[in-house]
Amino acid sequence: MSALIVKIISFIAPLFAIIVLIRAVRSMFNGKTQTEIWGYIQTDEKVLRITHWENIIGRTRSADIHLSNPKVSRVHAVLIRTAKAKWRIFDIFSKGGVRVNGDPVGASGYPLNDGDIINLSDVSVRFRDINERQRSEIESRRVVTWKNVHPAVTLLYLSVFQIMILLEHCFTAASENVPEIALGFVLLILLEWFCYFLMRSLRKTGFEVEIIAFFLSTIGLSVIATSVPTEIFRQMIIVFAGVVAFFLLGAWMRDLDRTKTMRIPAAVIAIGLLAVTLVIGDVQNGAKNWIFIGSTSIQPSEFVKVAFIYVGAATLDRLFSTKNLIVFIGFSAVCVMALALMSDFGTALIFFATFLVISFMRSGSIATVALAVSGAGMAGFLMLKIKTHVAKRFAAWGHVWEDVYDTGYQQTHAMSAGAGGGLFGKGAGNGWLKDGFAANTDTVFSLVCEELGLLIAICAVLAVLSLAFFAVRNTAQGRSAYYSIAACATASMFTIQLALNVFGSVDILPFTGVTFPFVSRGGSSVLACWMLLAFIKAGDTRKGASFVVKAPDAKDKEAKA
Amino acid sequence: MRKVSLRSSFALIMALLVILGLCIYIIRYINHGEEWALYFDQATSSCTYTLTDRNGVVLAKMGNGEKTYAEDADVRTACYQLVGDYGGNVGTGALSSFTKELSGYNLITGIEAQDDVDLSLTVDSKLNVKAYEALNGRNGAVIVSNYKTGEILCMVSSASIDPNNPPTEIPDGAYINRCISSAFTPGSVFKLVTLTAAIENIDNLYQRSFTCNGSFEVNGLTVTCTGTHGTQTIEQALANSCNCAFGQLALELGADTIAEYAAKLGLTSSHQLDSITTAAGNFDKAEANSASLAWSGIGQYNDLVCPYSMLRLVSAVANGGTVVEPSLLGVSDTESEMLKGSTAAKIASMMSYNVTYHYGESTFPGLKICAKTGTAEVGDGQASHGWFVGFLDDDKHPYAFAVIVEHGGSGLGSAGAIANAVLQAAVND
Numbered sequence: 001m002s003a004l005i006v007k008i009i010s011f012i013a014p015l016f017a018i019i020v021l022i023r024a025v026r027s028m029f030n031g032k033t034q035t036e037i038w039g040y041i042q043t044d045e046k047v048l049r050i051t052h053w054e055n056i057i058g059r060t061r062s063a064d065i066h067l068s069n070p071k072v073s074r075v076h077a078v079l080i081r082t083a084k085a086k087w088r089i090f091d092i093f094s095k096g097g098v099r100v101n102g103d104p105v106g107a108s109g110y111p112l113n114d115g116d117i118i119n120l121s122d123v124s125v126r127f128r129d130i131n132e133r134q135r136s137e138i139e140s141r142r143v144v145t146w147k148n149v150h151p152a153v154t155l156l157y158l159s160v161f162q163i164m165i166l167l168e169h170c171f172t173a174a175s176e177n178v179p180e181i182a183l184g185f186v187l188l189i190l191l192e193w194f195c196y197f198l199m200r201s202l203r204k205t206g207f208e209v210e211i212i213a214f215f216l217s218t219i220g221l222s223v224i225a226t227s228v229p230t231e232i233f234r235q236m237i238i239v240f241a242g243v244v245a246f247f248l249l250g251a252w253m254r255d256l257d258r259t260k261t262m263r264i265p266a267a268v269i270a271i272g273l274l275a276v277t278l279v280i281g282d283v284q285n286g287a288k289n290w291i292f293i294g295s296t297s298i299q300p301s302e303f304v305k306v307a308f309i310y311v312g313a314a315t316l317d318r319l320f321s322t323k324n325l326i327v328f329i330g331f332s333a334v335c336v337m338a339l340a341l342m343s344d345f346g347t348a349l350i351f352f353a354t355f356l357v358i359s360f361m362r363s364g365s366i367a368t369v370a371l372a373v374s375g376a377g378m379a380g381f382l383m384l385k386i387k388t389h390v391a392k393r394f395a396a397w398g399h400v401w402e403d404v405y406d407t408g409y410q411q412t413h414a415m416s417a418g419a420g421g422g423l424f425g426k427g428a429g430n431g432w433l434k435d436g437f438a439a440n441t442d443t444v445f446s447l448v449c450e451e452l453g454l455l456i457a458i459c460a461v462l463a464v465l466s467l468a469f470f471a472v473r474n475t476a477q478g479r480s481a482y483y484s485i486a487a488c489a490t491a492s493m494f495t496i497q498l499a500l501n502v503f504g505s506v507d508i509l510p511f512t513g514v515t516f517p518f519v520s521r522g523g524s525s526v527l528a529c530w531m532l533l534a535f536i537k538a539g540d541t542r543k544g545a546s547f548v549v550k551a552p553d554a555k556d557k558e559a560k561a
Numbered sequence: 562m563r564k565v566s567l568r569s570s571f572a573l574i575m576a577l578l579v580i581l582g583l584c585i586y587i588i589r590y591i592n593h594g595e596e597w598a599l600y601f602d603q604a605t606s607s608c609t610y611t612l613t614d615r616n617g618v619v620l621a622k623m624g625n626g627e628k629t630y631a632e633d634a635d636v637r638t639a640c641y642q643l644v645g646d647y648g649g650n651v652g653t654g655a656l657s658s659f660t661k662e663l664s665g666y667n668l669i670t671g672i673e674a675q676d677d678v679d680l681s682l683t684v685d686s687k688l689n690v691k692a693y694e695a696l697n698g699r700n701g702a703v704i705v706s707n708y709k710t711g712e713i714l715c716m717v718s719s720a721s722i723d724p725n726n727p728p729t730e731i732p733d734g735a736y737i738n739r740c741i742s743s744a745f746t747p748g749s750v751f752k753l754v755t756l757t758a759a760i761e762n763i764d765n766l767y768q769r770s771f772t773c774n775g776s777f778e779v780n781g782l783t784v785t786c787t788g789t790h791g792t793q794t795i796e797q798a799l800a801n802s803c804n805c806a807f808g809q810l811a812l813e814l815g816a817d818t819i820a821e822y823a824a825k826l827g828l829t830s831s832h833q834l835d836s837i838t839t840a841a842g843n844f845d846k847a848e849a850n851s852a853s854l855a856w857s858g859i860g861q862y863n864d865l866v867c868p869y870s871m872l873r874l875v876s877a878v879a880n881g882g883t884v885v886e887p888s889l890l891g892v893s894d895t896e897s898e899m900l901k902g903s904t905a906a907k908i909a910s911m912m913s914y915n916v917t918y919h920y921g922e923s924t925f926p927g928l929k930i931c932a933k934t935g936t937a938e939v940g941d942g943q944a945s946h947g948w949f950v951g952f953l954d955d956d957k958h959p960y961a962f963a964v965i966v967e968h969g970g971s972g973l974g975s976a977g978a979i980a981n982a983v984l985q986a987a988v989n990d
Contacts, residue, residue, distance in 0.1 A: 052562035062564040316562065357575075361568045404600070412600065419590060419598035422671025453671075454590070461583055468576040475569040478562060488569045495575045503582050506589075 002171040006427035009164050014424060014455035016161035020215055021459050021466070023154040028208045028470045030149065036138050036477070038081055040128040041065050041118075053081040053479050054316035056092075057120065071096055071121040077105070078317045079112070080480075083256065087112040087129060090317040096121025109317065151207040155196055158211060159189050162218050165428050165452070169225050172429030177229035184221055184232035188214070191240060209470065209537050212463045213246075213530065216518035219448055219460050224521055226429045226451060227440040231521075238523045242530030249306075249534040256315065256480055263311050267331045270307035273300040274338040285438070285513070287344040299524035301339060301347045305493065306531045308335060308351060312358040313486035313535075319362050328358070329372075340379065346514035350496050352376050357492040361485050397510040410436070410443055414505045418446030418454075425453030440521040442513040443505040464498045464517055467491055467536055474539040487539025490532045594668055599660040610663045610678035612644065612655055614686040615714075615891075620644045621656060623663075624677075630724050636686045637725060639693035642718040642738035643684060643889075650736045653837045655682060655889065661836065662890070683712035683891045691986045692717040695979040701966040702739035702868045703979060705987065708876035708952060708961040711885040713834075715962075715983055716740050741839040744865035745965055748937025749802040749972070750948045751828075751860025753874065753908065756799060758822040759810050760904050771798045771806035782852035784808045787936075799911050800919040802934060804859050811858020816846035819858055826877075826899060827884075828870045835890050840867040861938060871950045871963040874899070878908050879931070879952035879961050912951055920973055925981050928988065929954045932980070934972035944968040949976035958988045 039050040041057070048065050055064035060074040067076075073094040080088050088109040091098040098105040099119040100112060112118075114129035130138075166185040170178055192214045199207055217239050224235045253259050277300045282290045290297050311331055318324045332355040339348035359372055392407055400408030400415075417433035420426065431450035433439045439447050448457040468491035478484035494517045501516040503509040515525045590597075609624030618636065621644050622629045628647045631637045645654015656663070662680050664672045692703035696719045705715035718739040720732035737743060759766050773790035776783050786804040790797070798806035811819060823829050823844040831841040843865040847853035856862040869887075877884040882905035886895045900908075912931035916922060920932065932951025939946055947969035952961040962980050969975030 054562050056562070056564065062567060064563050316565075357571055360571055361565055401600075412597075415597045416600045419594040420666070420672040422667070423669050424671070426671060450671075454587075458583065458587075461579065465576045465579055468572055472569045472573045472576075475562075475566040478565070481562060481565045484562070484565050484569065488572045492572045492575055495572065495579055499575075499579050499582060502579075503586070506586055508582055508585055 003427075006168050006171050006430070009168050010424045010427045010453065013161060013164045013168075014453060014459070016157055016164065017215070017456045017459040020154055020158045020161060020211065021463055023149050023157065024208045024211045024215075024463075025466050025469075027149040027151070027154070028466065029473065037130065037134075038138075039087070039130055042126040042128060043067070043123075050079065052477075054481050055079040056316065067120065067123060067125075069121075069123050072123055073121075075320060076120050077118075078320075080109075080315070080317060083254075085135070087127070089118065092317070092320045094120065107317075107321070151196065151205070151211065154211055155192060155207075158192070158215055158218070161215075162189055165218060165222050168428035169222070172427060173225065173229060177225075180232050181225045181229055184225065184236050185218075187236045188217060188221055188239065191236075191243060195243060206537075206540055206542055209467060209533055209540070212467060213518055213533055216460060216463055217526075219452065219456065220519040220521070220526065222428050222452065223434075223440050223444055223447055223519060226431065227434040227447070227521065234523070235521075235526070238526050239530075242527045245527060246530040246534050246537070249531050250537055253483075253534065253538050256482060259310075259482065260315065260318075264327075266307045267311045267327070270304045270311070271331070271334055271338075273304055274335065276300070278338060278341060281342065283343075288342040289339075289344045289347070296523075299522065301342070301344055302522075302524035302528035303531075304335060305347075305351070305354075305528050308332070308354065309358075309486050309489045309493070309532065309535055312355070312362075312489060313482045314362060316481040319481060325362065328362075336379065346500060346512035349500065349512060350493060350514060352379075353496045354489055354493045358485060358489045361488060393512070394510050398507065400507045408507075410438065411505055411507045411511055414439070414443035414446035415507065418449035418457075418506070421450035421453050423454050425449070425451050425456070428452060438513065441515055442501070442511070442520075444516045444520045445502045445505055448519070460516075460519060461498060461502060464494050467533075468495050471536050471539050474541060477541045478539060479541055483535075483538045486535040490535040493532065494529075591668065595661065595666055598666055598672055599664065610680060612659075612663070613679065613681045614640075614684050615681060615712075616685060616687075617681070618686045620682070620686065621647075623647075631686070633690075634723050634725070635690045635693070638721050638723045639689035639717055640684070640686055641721045641724055641735070642740075643682070643689070643716050644724075646724045651738065652736075653738050653742055655680075658835070658837045659890070680890075682889050683714065684716055684889065685714050685987075685990075687990070688715035688983055688987055689717050691715075692979065692983045693719060693721065695982040696966065699966050699969055699975070700734065700739070701964070701969065701976070701979075702743070703962070703964050703983060704740040704868055704872050705960055705962045705983060706872060706876060706887045707959055708879045708885060709959045710891075711876075711887045712891050713887050713889050714960065714987060716889075739868065739965070740963075741834055741837060741867065741869045744840045744842050744867045745946055745948075745967070746937040746939055747828075747842075747860040747864055747866040747871070748935035748946065748948060749860055750871060750933050750935035750950050751823075751858075751864055751866065752799060752802065752807045753878075753912075753933055753950075754822050754826055754828065755807050755810055755814065755819060755858045756795075756908060756911070757826065757900060757904060758814050758818050759795070760907055761901070762814060762818060763810070766795055770794065771803065771809070773798075773801075773803050773805040775805075777805050777808065779808075779812065779852040779855055780850060784852055784855045796911050796914050797918070799933070800915045802936075804855075807859045808855035811855050812850060814858070815849060816854055816857065820844050820846050826874050828866050828874065831867075832869065832873065833886075834869065835888055835892075837889075839869045842866040842870055860935060868963045868965055871948075872961055875950050875952050875963065876961040878905050878912070879954070879959065881905050909952075909954065913954060920977065924973070924977065925984070928981070928984055930984070932977070934977060936970070936972045939968070944970045947972040947975035947977075949973065949980045951980070953984065953988070955988075958984075960984060960987055 035051050037049045041048040056075055057065040058074050058076040059072045075092050076094040077098045078090040078092055089112050090109045091105045100110050100116050112127050116127045118125050169181045224232050281288045284290050289299055289301050312328055336348050336351050396407035400411040404412040413436050428451050433447050433450050471487040471491035475484040497514050497517055500512045500514045504511040515522055517529045612621040613619055620631050642651050645651035645656040649657050663678055666672050692715050700720050703717045706713045720735045722735050771793045773786055775789040776785045790801045790803045828842045829844050832839045845863040847857050853862050873884050877899035882900045882902045883896050884899045916930050931954050935948030937946040947966045949972050950963045964976040964980045966975040
């Protein structure tokens with residue numbers, strides 16, 4: 001009887017997963033983004049619109065304010081609007097210099113007011129700010145989230161999905177574990193509704209990335225419930241801490257100046273953490289990346305991921321500063337080397353790939369990327385030479401079925417169990433892979449395939465990817481290059497992790513043993529994922545959705561009424 | 562910002578690559594999912610199933626964490642290669658080959674962990690025990706089927722072991738089902754192939770007489786016969802299993818024709834017994850007018866035949882030229898014409914004549930048996946392989962059989978006796 005109920009639920013649950021995912025994605029991509037005009041540059045011939053808060057003025061095609069005069073440098077100056085609606089101009093490597101009303105402008109910038117004359121070399125333009133009325137018009141025009149897809153309804157679908165998974169566990173788990181599993185799921189449902197009402201009370205309406213994260217956390221919780229049911233309460237505490245960290249980091253990043261001042265300290269703390277790990281860290285599964293404090297263990301490299309993006313992103317004026325770039329490259333090199341020393345090959349790879357993305361977004365100079373790639377190639381070669389077990393994994397790649405009891409053990413067992421689940425799974429708690437080595441981390445995709453089915457596993461993959469598409473979409477209207485770079489770098493980091501985890505375990509890529517964002521078991525990893533999510537959330541500029549764009553004040557509303 | 566925004570497409574490309582990878586996985590899953598899912602013992606370990614013989618005798622049972630075999634030690638031993646074991650030692654055993662049926666796998670629902678599966682084989686374990694007893698410790702294979710329905714009634718391979726008490730030293734070849742996974746020198750049973758070719762290619766075959774002086778010369782080499790048979794008709798030559806007659810027919814027909822018939826009668830290729838692939842045989846074309854060609858036409862030279870293929874051949878002869886593909890699951894509904902009905906009838910009557918004229922009906926009391934012996938020389942001074950293949954021309958008991966006893970000596974004396982013992986049990990049950 002109970003087997004039949006589990007069967008029936010396992011056929012319905014994927015439907016709810018698909019609905020949740022579709023509703024979240026529809027809401028993310030709801031409505032067109034319209035070009036916003038924040039000011040004007042008047043030249044002798046024409047009036048150019050300023051459509052971003054951070055703008056490059058120059059001769060290059062990709063400049064936001066494109067001046068074709070040959071005396072203007074390719075990237076001449078950067079024009080930035082601060083959150084307090086003040087404008088500033090910065091001189092970037094220009095040959096002819098920048099002056100405002102005759103005063104020279106340095107790299108540290110110069111304040112701009114409506115009507116000021118800017119001289120770029122000897123090209124003279126006038127700056128026009130928009131007035132209060134135009135500003136409020138832009139505000140009111142901004143895309144309103146959840147216009148057609150209400151978050152509460154999506155959350156309701158998610159809750160039904162969660163209850164279904166919980167029910168499956170209730171039928172399949174050992175009876176002594178049932179209360180704890182039930183408590184874990186109920187706490188998760190309470191937490192997400194609490195977050196929703198908290199956001200509503202702050203008049204924030206954007207809730208898509210949170211829903212995606214809660215959806216993935218549900219699957220993560222199911223993985224814990226089946227493989228280590230006694231840890232489920234601990235996992236919930238971590239998710240709770242992650243949500244808190246997500247909001248704190250988001251609130252912190254509202255102020256860009258404050259954010260920027262903490263870059264160097266963050267880098268120092270990160271390097272310190274890695275250094276401490278190298279000295280007092282413990283080795284687990286071949287990688288010396290654990291620190292034990294009493295009975296709790298943490299994986300500092302996970303938190304360094306957050307610092308890495310925090311340090312790596314930059315505002316447009318700093319983007320072209322050599323010093324800024326050198327600090328970033330140096331920091332990256334130290335991180336990657338430290339991880340290589342710890343034998344944490346997978347994480348080193350993630351850092352390196354993210355480094356490439358950030359480098360590309362920052363400079364785009366092919367030389368930089370080429371240098372980095374060749375450097376990585378050498379580093380990779382060295383690691384393959386030194387780390388025989390890594391070389392072995394590469395050798396096994398594509399041949400896992402030829403050695404199912406040694407180098408191909410984890411992958412073949414994962415593929416076998418995963419295929420056994422079919423589209424709908426054997427039911428949560430019913431698999432055999434859960435007892436396998438590192439099944440709830442390295443081969444978690446197959447564990448999900450086996451128990452919850454291929455459909456839900458695909459939903460989990462697409463959920464992570466939806467965050468990436470969302471981050472990319474938001475860059476078009478990014479408030480600052482800092483947020484855009486941070487969001488895209490995070491999206492790339494999630495994507496790389498996802499690819500290495502999923503495709504490594506099913507022999508499409510070499511097996512590296514990294515975590516599936518939000519789903520794999522691991523306190524540090526889950527906590528770091530929530531913190532990283534704040535970067536994606538910060539890239540969101542829709543009205544009432546973002547950390548960054550303030551919701552219209554109650555006062556404003558009253559005044560309008 | 563435009564620059565940053567343009568470059569963000571990098572993240573987009575990575576996301577699209579992941580979707581591509583996911584598509585690759587899904588395609589591989591569709592193509593190999595079943596293979597993957599059933600690869601490990603764990604795949605079926607969560608299932609509860611019972612494997613029985615045709616009369617409901619339990620051969621293997623898995624469930625509630627327990628894995629058991631048949632209760633009776635004789636049944637376990639006689640059915641070892643048929644059933645296989647939980648360790649997967651016998652690749653063609655039912656436990657390894659029918660995992661799909663046992664686990665109820667399909668692409669959509671995966672492995673049905675909860676269902677109680679009852680899988681019944683067409684084999685009668687009592688006949689297996691009888692056959693194994695008759696083999697009496699000698700290595701060999703016994704396979705019996707119903708040629709009208711394709712059901713396999715008996716399938717025994719020796720040497721065997723009791724999976725509950727495996728000996729410390731596993732006998733050579735105990736993990737191999739000789740009925741379907743081995744190919745042996747056929748000796749005179751191959752004369753059925755040369756005979757088929759002769760019936761369909763030599764017009765005056767029945768008018769001819771074949772003279773046997775105990776041996777004949779080809780290109781300076783001697784082909785010897787088992788006796789000196791004098792002047793014979795083709796029927797008598799087959800009953801005498803005369804090497805002179807069939808060696809000369811082989812020379813006359815040529816290697817190409819015999820090879821064509823060996824292939825047409827299914828002896829050189831492998832077959833599908835349900836999801837099991839059987840062993841292929843071999844026929845090398847020797848030079849024209851050589852002693853090797855003569856030997857190849859009488860089942861020596863490099864000829865090899867799998868007992869299962871022999872069973873298919875005699876089934877077709879018994880069934881008017883059409884073979885009903887044998888099955889262990891009783892689900893066979895594929896038939897194919899192997900040889901012309903008229904040819905089959907001629908061969909059948911000659912195989913019947915073999916028994917009345919030479920083997921002696923009294924050797925097979927009460928059985929309307931049609932058969933052909935084989936005594937295959939294997940060289941190295943070892944005793945010959947004894948073969949006995951044929952069928953019962955009996956509508957109530959339409960059984961075809963192939964028996965081989967490795968190094969058993971005379972085909973009639975070794976394999977023939979085993980065939981009689983098993984068929985008596987099958988008919989008088």
